[in-house]
Amino acid sequence: MCLAIPARIVELGDIHMASVDIMGVSRTVSIDLCPEAVVGDFVLVHAGFALQIIDEQTANETLDLLKQLPFFAEEAEAVAEGA
Amino acid sequence: MDLSGFRDPELARGLIDAIHGSDPGRPIKLMEVCGTHTVSIAKNGLRGVMPEWLTLLSGPGCPVCVTANHDIDTAIAISQVPDVIVTTFGDMMKVPGSYSSLTREKSEGRDIRIVYSPLDALELAKREPDKQVVFIAVGFETTVPLIAASIMRAQEAGIENFSIYCSHKTVPAALGALVNDPEVKVDAFILPGHVSTIIGMEPYRFLAEEYHVPGVIAGFEPIDMLQGIWMLVKQLKEGRAEIEIAYMRGVEPQGNPTALAMVEKVFEPVDADWRGIGVIPGTGLALREEYAAWDASKRFDLEIPEPKEIKGCQCGDVLRGIVLPFQCKLFGRGCTPEHPIGPCMVSSEGSCAAYYRYTDYGREEA
Amino acid sequence: MRSDRILLAHGSGGTMMRELIDEVFVTEFHEDALKRLDDAASLPFPGDRIAFSTDTYVVTPQFFPGGDIGRLAICGTVNDVATSGATPLYISVGFILEEGFLVEDLRTILHSMRAMAEEANVHIVTGDTKVVGKGSCDGIFINTAGVGVLAEGVDLSGSYAKPGDKVLLSGSLGDHGIAIVSIREGLEFSTDIETDAAPLNKLVANVLAAAPNTRCFRDPTRGGLASTLNEIADASGVSITVQETSVPVKPQVRGASEMLGYDVFQVANEGKMCAIVPAEEAEAALAAMKASPYGEEAAIVGEVAEGPSGKVYVKTAFGATRIMDMLVGEQLPRIC
Numbered sequence: 001m002c003l004a005i006p007a008r009i010v011e012l013g014d015i016h017m018a019s020v021d022i023m024g025v026s027r028t029v030s031i032d033l034c035p036e037a038v039v040g041d042f043v044l045v046h047a048g049f050a051l052q053i054i055d056e057q058t059a060n061e062t063l064d065l066l067k068q069l070p071f072f073a074e075e076a077e078a079v080a081e082g083a
Numbered sequence: 084m085d086l087s088g089f090r091d092p093e094l095a096r097g098l099i100d101a102i103h104g105s106d107p108g109r110p111i112k113l114m115e116v117c118g119t120h121t122v123s124i125a126k127n128g129l130r131g132v133m134p135e136w137l138t139l140l141s142g143p144g145c146p147v148c149v150t151a152n153h154d155i156d157t158a159i160a161i162s163q164v165p166d167v168i169v170t171t172f173g174d175m176m177k178v179p180g181s182y183s184s185l186t187r188e189k190s191e192g193r194d195i196r197i198v199y200s201p202l203d204a205l206e207l208a209k210r211e212p213d214k215q216v217v218f219i220a221v222g223f224e225t226t227v228p229l230i231a232a233s234i235m236r237a238q239e240a241g242i243e244n245f246s247i248y249c250s251h252k253t254v255p256a257a258l259g260a261l262v263n264d265p266e267v268k269v270d271a272f273i274l275p276g277h278v279s280t281i282i283g284m285e286p287y288r289f290l291a292e293e294y295h296v297p298g299v300i301a302g303f304e305p306i307d308m309l310q311g312i313w314m315l316v317k318q319l320k321e322g323r324a325e326i327e328i329a330y331m332r333g334v335e336p337q338g339n340p341t342a343l344a345m346v347e348k349v350f351e352p353v354d355a356d357w358r359g360i361g362v363i364p365g366t367g368l369a370l371r372e373e374y375a376a377w378d379a380s381k382r383f384d385l386e387i388p389e390p391k392e393i394k395g396c397q398c399g400d401v402l403r404g405i406v407l408p409f410q411c412k413l414f415g416r417g418c419t420p421e422h423p424i425g426p427c428m429v430s431s432e433g434s435c436a437a438y439y440r441y442t443d444y445g446r447e448e449a
Numbered sequence: 450m451r452s453d454r455i456l457l458a459h460g461s462g463g464t465m466m467r468e469l470i471d472e473v474f475v476t477e478f479h480e481d482a483l484k485r486l487d488d489a490a491s492l493p494f495p496g497d498r499i500a501f502s503t504d505t506y507v508v509t510p511q512f513f514p515g516g517d518i519g520r521l522a523i524c525g526t527v528n529d530v531a532t533s534g535a536t537p538l539y540i541s542v543g544f545i546l547e548e549g550f551l552v553e554d555l556r557t558i559l560h561s562m563r564a565m566a567e568e569a570n571v572h573i574v575t576g577d578t579k580v581v582g583k584g585s586c587d588g589i590f591i592n593t594a595g596v597g598v599l600a601e602g603v604d605l606s607g608s609y610a611k612p613g614d615k616v617l618l619s620g621s622l623g624d625h626g627i628a629i630v631s632i633r634e635g636l637e638f639s640t641d642i643e644t645d646a647a648p649l650n651k652l653v654a655n656v657l658a659a660a661p662n663t664r665c666f667r668d669p670t671r672g673g674l675a676s677t678l679n680e681i682a683d684a685s686g687v688s689i690t691v692q693e694t695s696v697p698v699k700p701q702v703r704g705a706s707e708m709l710g711y712d713v714f715q716v717a718n719e720g721k722m723c724a725i726v727p728a729e730e731a732e733a734a735l736a737a738m739k740a741s742p743y744g745e746e747a748a749i750v751g752e753v754a755e756g757p758s759g760k761v762y763v764k765t766a767f768g769a770t771r772i773m774d775m776l777v778g779e780q781l782p783r784i785c
Binding site: 003044046069 | 341
């Protein structure tokens, strides 16, 4: 369950509300659950609430980590040998 | 946020190879317990690229599917109270209760409206002070804090014509019930990403420690899913049983403490009736005494008919991973998304609907 | 008009009805055939075979980003007639108005109908109006029917698709459906997405000239591209595979669809045309589409194959294959 999609905080409003951007769609969401969010943060939005701040750097690190795994190294070597 | 890297076919191939290369030498069954995972697996065609020794099962991860008839019947009864506006997530509209569905009630003139957020229901209550606005609160831990926050907002703003019908469920103890069920054969769990965003990894620890069943919290993009599956087969091959996080960008090990505190303030655990599974102790939530004023089941005098179960429907077995959707006798023969018999075919993230919509399984014979 | 709202008397057949017709309908449409106020229009017809189509429009809200119900009512019928390969000529209009509907709103709607008719080069030649009591309809319902002329030898059908044919799409998916839902109560969000409603008869004519063996045209309205392609695959006894990465979708439409849990292939369009064209004519058809109004973003998005009959597949960005299924019932936003 639970569709939640990344959105960028564009503006903070009153009473823990914030305006977010989702690929050019803007909507007001509540930041009751992550009151520390600031403009520019990416948050996971579920049914009109920001669930959590998400870190783009962590996302990139995950991908980098996966790319460094042994099975990738082997594949890269195989390609190099083939060439 | 650019997530295209999590759909990278190149990276996917590497992970698929790694999964194939981690053969533990015996057949393995992994169960996902999140409807969005169910849809992601079907939509991305992941079953087709798994090794033969690996089966992906769908568990009770769709909150709509596990909502008991009694709860649907109650929501319908609320909609029949004069001057009530029932608000709901779109997911609930078509689910059949014992005798009717919200869609059908709407066609008969009940004021039932779909909202995207419980806050939209709260706004509606502000705009319609002469009506009672009831929100049908379904969902797992991901959704519960939103409802808690909405009630706290209603309290703060003094909105008295708003209430909720609470049918929330919580995941970890239900996994315990599955592991304890002798009919259920699951080697490891793909744990739900956004439920874990809220609750973190600690609540699953008992699975690994008491039952030696590994679990990996996974995200929803194809790479997220494959990474989760790979981490699980690796654990199984190495004979480990741990709770790990593959969805690092969306889940902190401790979850979201702010959200958890709000849930704790507003709700208390109760037993819950899961459709097809039965009562699982401590997996439901009820409003605490201080918030009873927002409880729709206490606000209205309701007459709920005796629930009636659906004959021949194997949703309960599907939800426990005992049969695959297309192995149900009704699948595709009488039970289709157009004419659903059981809830797993109704909800778009139900395992039967996901199989039916995105794959060829069981369609040809139908 | 003395009243600023539609009254039951405006449908009575008496002087008030006459006032409504003269001062609102005839004035706004500005068509010679209507001015004569005959019960039937008698019209020249430049051919032997007609294409004839009708559709009814009940959309709420009636005004939405980029257009209104009037724009839809003309474009929809023009496009339906055009899909047969015909040149649309004449349109009839029927209105059901709810008592209390604002005359000013009606004028705005008629104004957009006239603008679209002029752009599509069709004439509104006959019409009818009924007024119903408050609550008997939702503001305004419009029926339009259209007649077009079919050139000799033009014979298109959704049952003519053959293995190897290419699937062309005239532009980005989902704009109309997302524009409408963006202003629906309880779901509001803001985006610069507007309805794509547009007359596509020119585009169809250009494609047909460039690719005379085109099998069929379809406009993927309600139910989106998924319904259109499933219908064609079914009628022709073939399968169709769409490359997800080739299908143009605006990022805002993708964003809104993800937020609401919609499948963008099932979201409605009102200004897109899908064409099935033999492979050898596909490039010519694509060039013609791109050179036509509303076709700048056209793309070849898929291919027809032998079987299994009636199946439509999506080759995902990630390289896997799934079924592109039809929408079941109403499209509902979901959180799961």
